[in-house]
Amino acid sequence: MYFETSFPVRYYETDQMGVVHHSNYIRYFEVARNAMIAEAGYPIERCEKDGVVIPVIGVECRFRLSARMGDVLTVSAAIDSVPLAKLVIRQVVKNQRGEVCAEGSVTLGFLDSSTYRPVRCPAPLVEIIEKNT
Amino acid sequence: MYFETSFPVRYYETDQMGVVHHSNYIRYFEVARNAMIAEAGYPIERCEKDGVVIPVIGVECRFRLSARMGDVLTVSAAIDSVPLAKLVIRQVVKNQRGEVCAEGSVTLGFLDSSTYRPVRCPAPLVEIIEKNT
Amino acid sequence: MYFETSFPVRYYETDQMGVVHHSNYIRYFEVARNAMIAEAGYPIERCEKDGVVIPVIGVECRFRLSARMGDVLTVSAAIDSVPLAKLVIRQVVKNQRGEVCAEGSVTLGFLDSSTYRPVRCPAPLVEIIEKNT
Amino acid sequence: MYFETSFPVRYYETDQMGVVHHSNYIRYFEVARNAMIAEAGYPIERCEKDGVVIPVIGVECRFRLSARMGDVLTVSAAIDSVPLAKLVIRQVVKNQRGEVCAEGSVTLGFLDSSTYRPVRCPAPLVEIIEKNT
Numbered sequence: 001m002y003f004e005t006s007f008p009v010r011y012y013e014t015d016q017m018g019v020v021h022h023s024n025y026i027r028y029f030e031v032a033r034n035a036m037i038a039e040a041g042y043p044i045e046r047c048e049k050d051g052v053v054i055p056v057i058g059v060e061c062r063f064r065l066s067a068r069m070g071d072v073l074t075v076s077a078a079i080d081s082v083p084l085a086k087l088v089i090r091q092v093v094k095n096q097r098g099e100v101c102a103e104g105s106v107t108l109g110f111l112d113s114s115t116y117r118p119v120r121c122p123a124p125l126v127e128i129i130e131k132n133t
Numbered sequence: 134m135y136f137e138t139s140f141p142v143r144y145y146e147t148d149q150m151g152v153v154h155h156s157n158y159i160r161y162f163e164v165a166r167n168a169m170i171a172e173a174g175y176p177i178e179r180c181e182k183d184g185v186v187i188p189v190i191g192v193e194c195r196f197r198l199s200a201r202m203g204d205v206l207t208v209s210a211a212i213d214s215v216p217l218a219k220l221v222i223r224q225v226v227k228n229q230r231g232e233v234c235a236e237g238s239v240t241l242g243f244l245d246s247s248t249y250r251p252v253r254c255p256a257p258l259v260e261i262i263e264k265n266t
Numbered sequence: 267m268y269f270e271t272s273f274p275v276r277y278y279e280t281d282q283m284g285v286v287h288h289s290n291y292i293r294y295f296e297v298a299r300n301a302m303i304a305e306a307g308y309p310i311e312r313c314e315k316d317g318v319v320i321p322v323i324g325v326e327c328r329f330r331l332s333a334r335m336g337d338v339l340t341v342s343a344a345i346d347s348v349p350l351a352k353l354v355i356r357q358v359v360k361n362q363r364g365e366v367c368a369e370g371s372v373t374l375g376f377l378d379s380s381t382y383r384p385v386r387c388p389a390p391l392v393e394i395i396e397k398n399t
Numbered sequence: 400m401y402f403e404t405s406f407p408v409r410y411y412e413t414d415q416m417g418v419v420h421h422s423n424y425i426r427y428f429e430v431a432r433n434a435m436i437a438e439a440g441y442p443i444e445r446c447e448k449d450g451v452v453i454p455v456i457g458v459e460c461r462f463r464l465s466a467r468m469g470d471v472l473t474v475s476a477a478i479d480s481v482p483l484a485k486l487v488i489r490q491v492v493k494n495q496r497g498e499v500c501a502e503g504s505v506t507l508g509f510l511d512s513s514t515y516r517p518v519r520c521p522a523p524l525v526e527i528i529e530k531n532t
Contacts, residue, residue: 007273011300011310012154012293016147016202016447022455023145023429026422027278034277038336044277045335048415056421060459069149069311070304140406144433144443145426149314155322156292160411163289167410171469177410178468181282189288193326202444203437278422280415282468287411335415 001132003036004076009069019066025102026059029091032075033106040128052122053113057086061104065095072096082129083121085110134265136169137209142202152199158235159192162224165208166239173261185255186246190219194237198228205229215262216254218243267398269302270342275335285332291368292325295357298341299372306394318388319379323352327370331361338362348395349387351376400531402435403475408468418465424501425458428490431474432505439527451521452512456485460503464494471495481528482520484509 015021148154281287414420
């Protein structure tokens with residue numbers, strides 16, 4: 001399953017080095033993940049209403065090239081296999097010239113939103129991933 | 134009722150102008166407000182567990198002098214009168230030289246956290262403000 | 267001069283009240299302002315390279331209705347008159363049903379980026395506003 | 400070299416899951432790193448004035464336990480060896496009960512702030528690390 005979404009850098013995301021602060025790429029990753037599942041018909045807010053929250057349990061990211069104000073970023077999310085207890089998503093941020101600004105992976109867990117105990121990946125999400133993988 | 138708290142500027146709060154991004158003063162205001170009521174014995178998370186959320190319904194702020202990385206800010210919150218339906222808080226951010234960086238006021242409402250209908254200021258909060266005003 | 271831009275709420279912009287944190291509307295305002303002048307041919311990063319920075323010197327905002335995850339916001343920026351020393355922008359955030367979530371105004375100043383002394387609104391920006399007002 | 404600093408969770412750092420948004424731990428890491436070198440006498444803003452910027456080139460983080468509003472976090476930064484071209488910092492965020500909320504490592508590079516070409520770790524920073532390792 002693969003998805004990408006584009007948006008311009010926001011001024012408040014820059015820091016005094018004159019570039020996008022590194023923490024924002026972690027946020028960009030999330031924007032793309034959430035857009036992917038919303039587009040596929042199962043937005044995160046519906047998942048949460050269904051009683052499952054999806055916390056991030058791990059992230060790793062390598063920063064290749066600074067994004068700057070004026071850049072339009074394309075952020076991708078890719079899922080390689082149907083998840084059971086965990087979901088790994090590969091993510092890349094590119095600028096308008098196709099240069100990689102940051103790339104990494106994010107690991108998500110699934111928790112019952114009332115007990116906060118681990119649960120399986122919700123069925124609607126499994127179906128979406130199966131259909132697209 | 135008056136309270137102040139101090140903390141250093143954080144790097145991610147700066148922007149490419151080389152100063153603290155203006156939106157962060159609005160966040161600093163909140164830090165001081167929440168520290169004030171936590172210190173007084175009624176932290177916001179207990180208030181929310183008691184069934185009342187306190188949304189911001191208005192804010193105005195004048196930015197006087199840019200704060201920078203290396204500055205240690207002192208942020209104050211002042212309440213002049215016991216609230217009924219609304220609570221107005223005057224707020225100031227000063228740097229380590231006592232210079233005013235930003236000043237303004239924030240108006241809070243009170244909502245029932247399940248119905249989202251307006252309610253009176255919670256009794257424990259009224260008591261705290263009465264005792265300190 | 268009038269401009270509007272649309273984008274979905276981002277998950278990290280929500281807070282534990284389950285809605286968009288109020289400070290983010292101040293950031294949304296900025297996104298629309300910057301998109302407006304970029305669209306008109308004079309993006310903020312070029313303005314800064316031309317030696318003028320445009321700090322926010324005042325902001326006021328009334329929060330009408332909480333935006334939530336899943337909402338697609340339309341943020342507008344409107345300029346009523348050609349600026350000299352200051353530029354006032356009226357701004358509104360609406361959700362996908364056209365309901366006003368927040369509205370307010372932002373006042374910008376103009377500073378020489380090396381001396382940090384006040385200057386007039388840069389000529390290219392004056393032209394853009396004159397042409398569109 | 401080892402350092403730790405403590406501060407309470409800020410309300411705006413929470414998200415609609417009711418916990419601190421994962422991206423903020425990456426920011427907490429930075430707060431501790433910058434406090435460490437400021438405390439040791441070579442704050443980041445002086446380093447940047449000396450012509451060297453220190454971008455993050457990699458980060459990895461595992462999220463163990465959600466921090467919540469009301470928690471007071473202690474964030475540590477540890478350096479095991481004197482850096483040449485890169486500086487690796489091990490970082491941990493604990494809550495007031497000593498439980499690990501997040502842990503990871505951050506890799507920093509060193510760039511000439513005008514040419515953006517890689518340089519060695521600045522001498523004052525090498526000295527500080529040597530003295531404390």
